[in-house]
Amino acid sequence: MDKSEFRKWSHRASDWSADYQDGIDKRPVRPRLQPGAIGRMIDAGPPEEAHAMEDIFADFERIIPDGMTHWQHPRFFAYFQSNAAPAAIIAEQLAGAMAAQCMLWQTSPAATELEIAMIDWLRQAIGLPEGFQGTFQDTASTATLCAILTMRERALGWSGNQTGLFERERLRVYASEGTHTSVDKAMWVSGMGQDNLVHIPLRDDLSMDVAGLERAIAEDRAAGYIPAGLVVCVGGTSIGAIDDVGALCAIAERENLYTHVDAAWAGSAMICPEFRHFWAGVEAADSIVFNPHKWLGASMECSAHFVRDPEMLVKTLAIHPEFLKTYGKDGFVNFSEWSVPLGRRFRALKVWFLLRAYGLEGLRRRIRDHVRWSEWLAGRLAAEPDFEIVTKPMLSLFSFRYAPPDYEGDLNTLNRQLVEAINDDGRIYLTQTMFDEKLAIRFVAGQFEMEEQDIDIALKTICEVARSLTG
Ligand SMILES: *Cc1c(COP(=O)(O)O)cnc(C)c1O
Numbered sequence: 001m002d003k004s005e006f007r008k009w010s011h012r013a014s015d016w017s018a019d020y021q022d023g024i025d026k027r028p029v030r031p032r033l034q035p036g037a038i039g040r041m042i043d044a045g046p047p048e049e050a051h052a053m054e055d056i057f058a059d060f061e062r063i064i065p066d067g068m069t070h071w072q073h074p075r076f077f078a079y080f081q082s083n084a085a086p087a088a089i090i091a092e093q094l095a096g097a098m099a100a101q102c103m104l105w106q107t108s109p110a111a112t113e114l115e116i117a118m119i120d121w122l123r124q125a126i127g128l129p130e131g132f133q134g135t136f137q138d139t140a141s142t143a144t145l146c147a148i149l150t151m152r153e154r155a156l157g158w159s160g161n162q163t164g165l166f167e168r169e170r171l172r173v174y175a176s177e178g179t180h181t182s183v184d185k186a187m188w189v190s191g192m193g194q195d196n197l198v199h200i201p202l203r204d205d206l207s208m209d210v211a212g213l214e215r216a217i218a219e220d221r222a223a224g225y226i227p228a229g230l231v232v233c234v235g236g237t238s239i240g241a242i243d244d245v246g247a248l249c250a251i252a253e254r255e256n257l258y259t260h261v262d263a264a265w266a267g268s269a270m271i272c273p274e275f276r277h278f279w280a281g282v283e284a285a286d287s288i289v290f291n292p293h294k295w296l297g298a299s300m301e302c303s304a305h306f307v308r309d310p311e312m313l314v315k316t317l318a319i320h321p322e323f324l325k326t327y328g329k330d331g332f333v334n335f336s337e338w339s340v341p342l343g344r345r346f347r348a349l350k351v352w353f354l355l356r357a358y359g360l361e362g363l364r365r366r367i368r369d370h371v372r373w374s375e376w377l378a379g380r381l382a383a384e385p386d387f388e389i390v391t392k393p394m395l396s397l398f399s400f401r402y403a404p405p406d407y408e409g410d411l412n413t414l415n416r417q418l419v420e421a422i423n424d425d426g427r428i429y430l431t432q433t434m435f436d437e438k439l440a441i442r443f444v445a446g447q448f449e450m451e452e453q454d455i456d457i458a459l460k461t462i463c464e465v466a467r468s469l470t471g
Contacts, residue, residue: 001053009053028426029073031066038067074450075457078431080265081446085297087357091350092299102344103336112335115348122304125360126270129283134306135338136347140264141182143289143305147260148186151229153316154258165191172220174198175231176208178241180262183231206241217255229258234279235266238433240394246281260287268295269395272364296363297448298354302347313338370396370445373455380459390440399440402466412439418466427461
């Protein structure tokens with residue numbers, strides 16, 4: 001493509017984007033496709049000669065949109081949403097046009113300074129005390145990896161990067177059985193290993209058994225291990241498990257553990273003061289992650305990683321002599337020293353656009369609607385004779401299953417069929433989890449453009465499709 005054509009194609013792309021948004025709710029949320037169907041439509045090798053943009057664009061329209069699961073569909077109720085608010089999409093277009101590499105202050109002064117400001121706006125928005133600083137990582141998995149690496153380095157007197165782990169002390173990290181597998185993966189990558197992640201059982205309310213944690217730490221110390229860190233879960237992915245943040249942070253402080261709070265999904269809800277009781281005591285944590293790209297609308301990838309003492313993160317991840325390190329207190333910071341990759345995208349721009357285009361009140365209204373609508377649906381399903389609630393709403397997440405009273409087959413099989421049938425129907429999209437050996441269907445309200453009528457369609461679709469399976 002000739003550079004002179006850029007304006008034309010960029011306008012075409014904008015028009016396409018607007019049309020896509022306008023028609024998105026007419027599409028099935030998840031396409032009905034066999035694996036490989038799209039791959040077969042792509043040429044087997046790269047072209048030697050340039051193709052015309054006309055052809056490239058036509059192939060995009062022919063092949064890609066119908067082969068996508070539409071995450072911005074208002075009736076996407078699966079996983080956790082990955083919202084891209086329209087204003088954030090515009091900011092991403094602009095960031096894409098500048099295509100800056102934001103590794104150092106001097107490679108991106110405005111991006112770095114906007115990042116410092118946006119992290120602080122978000123800190124205020126979710127009610128964290130002054131003093132927390134932070135950065136935008138790509139994903140929560142990366143933020144958790146950075147925290148786990150910090151646990152390791154802190155426990156090894158900041159020498160693990162140098163010596164490696166061979167013949168070093170054996171370190172332990174603790175997390176509940178409800179935490180996300182990104183914690184396990186971070187243990188693999190950090191070299192501490194899966195066996196040194198101690199999974200503490202859950203209590204009946206799905207929070208980490210605090211007494212069990214204290215016992216595990218004492219046993220580990222007696223056996224010669226060094227307890228290094230604790231991962232606290234606020235809103236687990238499966239069914240929304242929540243740990244007692246205050247109690248766990250108090251133990252961590254007494255036991256000299258570095259604490260990381262994973263609130264990847266639920267953290268967005270903390271812009272509403274009435275939900276902050278879910279993480280009461282969080283100000284004592286060392287590290288906190290939440291994903292504005294999930295519920296808030298900042299679009300992938302945007303993970304806000306807050307730390308109480310950036311020096312520990314920088315000591316773990318900066319590969320510069322000490323005299324070059326800066327921690328942002330003077331407004332001068334190289335964010336590549338706060339993360340694993342060197343290169344970084346300009347993520348703060350979409351947060352700036354998002355927060356200004358909707359305001360905290362606009363974002364709170366959406367989150368409150370989602371919670372209310374989810375509770376309403378849970379109530380409606382509970383009132384139907386052939387449905388049961390498996391886990392009650394935690395914010396906007398609950399799970400249910402279809403259990404007709406006279407049904408004689410296996411309910412797990414029936415509900416697995418139900419999820420497939422609902423998703424093939426296309427009006428809504430749901431995913432499942434296992435809870436107490438029951439196959440439970442998760443329902444999460446949270447799409448940015450969702451409206452009240454969408455919850456009615458959800459109820460209607462679930463009941464209709466379920467009853468068609470057994471009727
Ligand atoms: C989504 C999620 C993650 C992983 O987030 P990524 O940003 O995709 O790495 C981790 N923990 C929890 C609780 C989550 O909900």
